[in-house]
Amino acid sequence: MINMSAEELLTFFKEHNICESLTIGEVEKLTHYLLEKSYEDGEVISDAGEIGDFLAYVIEGKVKLTSNDGQDTTEVGKQSEGTLVGEMSFFDRKPRNLRLTAGKKGVKCLLLTRPMYDRLKVEEPFIAxxxxxxxxxxxxxxxRHMGDDISALGHYMHGFGKH
Known part of the structure; x- marks a missing residue:
């Protein structure tokens, strides 16, 4: 269960263009499948190499995405409020390439675990x-953002400078 009311969650979804066609009644049903979880600064949400057993909507704070080559850890991105994290490994069931950690001010997420998603598919297919x-x-x-980043890097590396 979560601490947000269905009305608060519906407002959050509308503000961030998430599941826009859900009604208040459907959002109320969805709240019973979600788990609210907070992570402190630097706490690992999910580690590289793990197979995702949940996906998460970021409702407060930021999630840092980092890569480690065995020697160095590099931050490769951030996801902020209103974004979804963990969806790739959750759906393809392959190990994560990146570590997900809570940002400096911590992060609060709404988790949908695999068992709850499996139930949701059967019990509430429209929501799923x-x-x-x-x-x-x-x-x-x-x-799309990765393509833009690669294009900008190629432009920079070939001497045309940043744009």
Missing amino acids: VNILENAIVSLDNLV
């Missing part, structure tokens, strides 16, 4: 489809 569509949009945004 909305979550799946939201995950697709989230991954699409990730790929």
